[in-house]
Amino acid sequence: MNNNVIEVKNLTKTFGDFTAVNAITFEVKKGEIFGFLGANGAGKTTAMKMLIGISKPTSGKAQVAGFDVFTHAEDVKQSIGYMSQKFALYDDLTVKENITFFGGIYGLSRKRIEEKRCELVEDLGLKDIVNQLVGALPLGWKQKIAFSVSLLHDPKIVFLDEPTGGVDPITRRQFWEMIYKAAHQGTTVFVTTHYMDEAEYCDRVSIMVNGKIEALDTPKKLKEQFRAENMNDVFLKLARSPSPTLTNGNEVNTDKN
Amino acid sequence: MLPIIFVLPLIQLVILSNAATFEIKNIAFAYIDNDHSSASRALIEKFNASTYFNVLTHFPSEAKASAAMLKGEVDVVLEIPRHFERQLQKSKQAHLGVTINAIDGAAAGVKNVYVTQIIQTFNQHIKVNLLQPSDMLSQPSTINTIPLFWYNETLNYKTFMVPGILVLLVTMITLFLSGMNIVREKEIGTLEQINVTPIKKRQFIIGKLFPFWVLGLGLLTIGLTIAKLIFNIPMIGSLALMYFYTSIYILVVLGIGLFISNFTDTQQQAMFISWFFMVIFILMSGLFTPIESMPKWAQIITEFNPIKYFVEVMRMVMLKGSGFMDILPQVTKTLLYALIMNGLAVWSYKKTS
Numbered sequence: 001m002n003n004n005v006i007e008v009k010n011l012t013k014t015f016g017d018f019t020a021v022n023a024i025t026f027e028v029k030k031g032e033i034f035g036f037l038g039a040n041g042a043g044k045t046t047a048m049k050m051l052i053g054i055s056k057p058t059s060g061k062a063q064v065a066g067f068d069v070f071t072h073a074e075d076v077k078q079s080i081g082y083m084s085q086k087f088a089l090y091d092d093l094t095v096k097e098n099i100t101f102f103g104g105i106y107g108l109s110r111k112r113i114e115e116k117r118c119e120l121v122e123d124l125g126l127k128d129i130v131n132q133l134v135g136a137l138p139l140g141w142k143q144k145i146a147f148s149v150s151l152l153h154d155p156k157i158v159f160l161d162e163p164t165g166g167v168d169p170i171t172r173r174q175f176w177e178m179i180y181k182a183a184h185q186g187t188t189v190f191v192t193t194h195y196m197d198e199a200e201y202c203d204r205v206s207i208m209v210n211g212k213i214e215a216l217d218t219p220k221k222l223k224e225q226f227r228a229e230n231m232n233d234v235f236l237k238l239a240r241s242p243s244p245t246l247t248n249g250n251e252v253n254t255d256k257n
Numbered sequence: 258m259l260p261i262i263f264v265l266p267l268i269q270l271v272i273l274s275n276a277a278t279f280e281i282k283n284i285a286f287a288y289i290d291n292d293h294s295s296a297s298r299a300l301i302e303k304f305n306a307s308t309y310f311n312v313l314t315h316f317p318s319e320a321k322a323s324a325a326m327l328k329g330e331v332d333v334v335l336e337i338p339r340h341f342e343r344q345l346q347k348s349k350q351a352h353l354g355v356t357i358n359a360i361d362g363a364a365a366g367v368k369n370v371y372v373t374q375i376i377q378t379f380n381q382h383i384k385v386n387l388l389q390p391s392d393m394l395s396q397p398s399t400i401n402t403i404p405l406f407w408y409n410e411t412l413n414y415k416t417f418m419v420p421g422i423l424v425l426l427v428t429m430i431t432l433f434l435s436g437m438n439i440v441r442e443k444e445i446g447t448l449e450q451i452n453v454t455p456i457k458k459r460q461f462i463i464g465k466l467f468p469f470w471v472l473g474l475g476l477l478t479i480g481l482t483i484a485k486l487i488f489n490i491p492m493i494g495s496l497a498l499m500y501f502y503t504s505i506y507i508l509v510v511l512g513i514g515l516f517i518s519n520f521t522d523t524q525q526q527a528m529f530i531s532w533f534f535m536v537i538f539i540l541m542s543g544l545f546t547p548i549e550s551m552p553k554w555a556q557i558i559t560e561f562n563p564i565k566y567f568v569e570v571m572r573m574v575m576l577k578g579s580g581f582m583d584i585l586p587q588v589t590k591t592l593l594y595a596l597i598m599n600g601l602a603v604w605s606y607k608k609t610s
Contacts, residue, residue: 053608086445088446088449106454
């Protein structure tokens with residue numbers, strides 16, 4: 001019985017002469033919170049885009065939720081949720097309309113959408129804002145709602161691309177509680193982040209440098225391996241090695257609250 | 258945004274329909290009278306009486322007249338030579354000098370016709386006065402033509418222009434809005450979110466088309482109402498037929514818009530390309546200049562111009578009362594066009610890069 005929901009082998013993406021993702025190989029187990037780290041420009045987003053089926057890989061193999069991303073990208077999409085770093089609900093629709101719209105796209109019945117909406121309103125305490133335009137809400141709220149919307153259709157895996165960028169520490173805390181809850185219910189969470197304290201919350205973490213995965217293990221083992229105090233040091237040690245994209249390490253967010 | 262979408266085109270419709278006219282009126286007219294006779298005064302009186310000419314002044318010399326023409330103060334100068342009256346009476350013929358500003362060649366031609374007509378009526382008048390009773394018998398009876406103007410009996414320019422301008426407004430709004438639409442979602446980032454959902458390409462395109470399609474038909478309705486209420490344009494043909502054709506036509510424009518949107522990365526690019534096509538479509542639509550007078554190669558290009566068909570159909574149905582069979586060629590071509598453009602729009606929308 002195969003327990004891996006993501007299996008990636010030698011996955012590569014090139015743009016002309018430039019190799020953005022260079023033969024990465026890894027697996028993600030069901031129900032795992034998988035941290036996908038890397039400096040800006042290391043190839044994280046490109047790799048993620050291949051896994052969610054909006055970017056065609058140049059070579060290699062990747063299976064997500066049991067479907068090949070080359071041949072069955074649309075089947076992959078039915079089984080995953082995605083939330084991008086660019087907030088992506090419709091600003092000019094209300095919270096309720098966004099839920100109805102995305103629920104509809106995933107083929108949920110009206111009844112199911114209604115149930116989900118009530119659940120969501122209950123869980124997040126949205127009663128007062130459910131009929132407000134999303135554009136008028138504070139970023140923290142938007143991110144939490146976007147995450148919930150990406151889980152509407154009970155996906156096997158949810159991909160989060162820097163979900164907590166720009167939100168306050170309290171909201172980040174709440175956000176991670178939501179992630180834990182989803183993982184607890186059996187959803188696999190694939191998350192990229194720049195916050196190294198968040199990396200510590202992950203079950204396993206991979207660190208990409210220049211299109212390659214340079215380290216992959218539990219945060220604890222990585223710290224031992226690199227003889228580092230925390231994930232921040234692990235990251236700096238790895239990323240500082242010959243990386244043209246990151247000369248001073250000043251793009252790493254060292255926020256540790 | 259919605260009020261802007263509806264109000265601006267209507268203001269345009271009202272202003273353009275009144276302003277965009279090829280009728281030539283109020284021609285700035287001046288004369289040089291070297292004769293100062295009763296005949297010369299009678300001739301000038303004819304121009305004065307005409308509504309087409311606005312007799313401004315008379316100039317003492319030709320030099321003054323050409324200076325005024327250079328400045329753009331006058332467009333037509335009539336020069337009456339010395340001894341004009343005497344020549345007329347003596348040799349029954351005289352020469353007149355007419356100078357016309359012909360920067361706009363077509364307008365100059367029309368002005369020339371007007372001038373000639375006035376001089377001819379004056380001439381006939383003179384002739385009768387000069388005729389001897391004995392000549393009366395040998396005088397050939399003149400042939401009079403009585404023109405019949407069909408479909409627009411009063412030759413009202415607005416009747417001709419309003420349906421065409423209505424076409425432009427429906428086209429412009431739907432093309433620009435659809436052209437900006439997908440590209441706007443690219444900019445905001447919602448398109449990426451849509452692309453990771455299992456939505457089908459054709460579902461997405463139909464979802465994009467539908468609101469603008471309704472909007473376009475709404476614009477047509479308001480435009481037709483204004484045409485009827487403000488301009489009192491006759492609507493002889495069937496309204497249902499106009500809506501039927503427009504509903505197909507809007508699909509063509511939307512298909513083009515979405516196709517442009519798929520190929521561009523920013524709203525500026527989409528706007529630029531939409532304008533490029535819009536200008537060609539408008540100028541080659543037969544709205545302002547007849548297609549029959551275009552060179553052969555240009556006429557072939559107009560075959561691919563959706564606006565041309567829409568202008569034709571609106572004028573045919575509204576003013577002539579043409580039926581479905583009369584506009585069948587336009588309907589067929591438009592339908593084909595709509596299928597191709599929307600096929601391309603679906604094809605060019607790529608969920609995977």
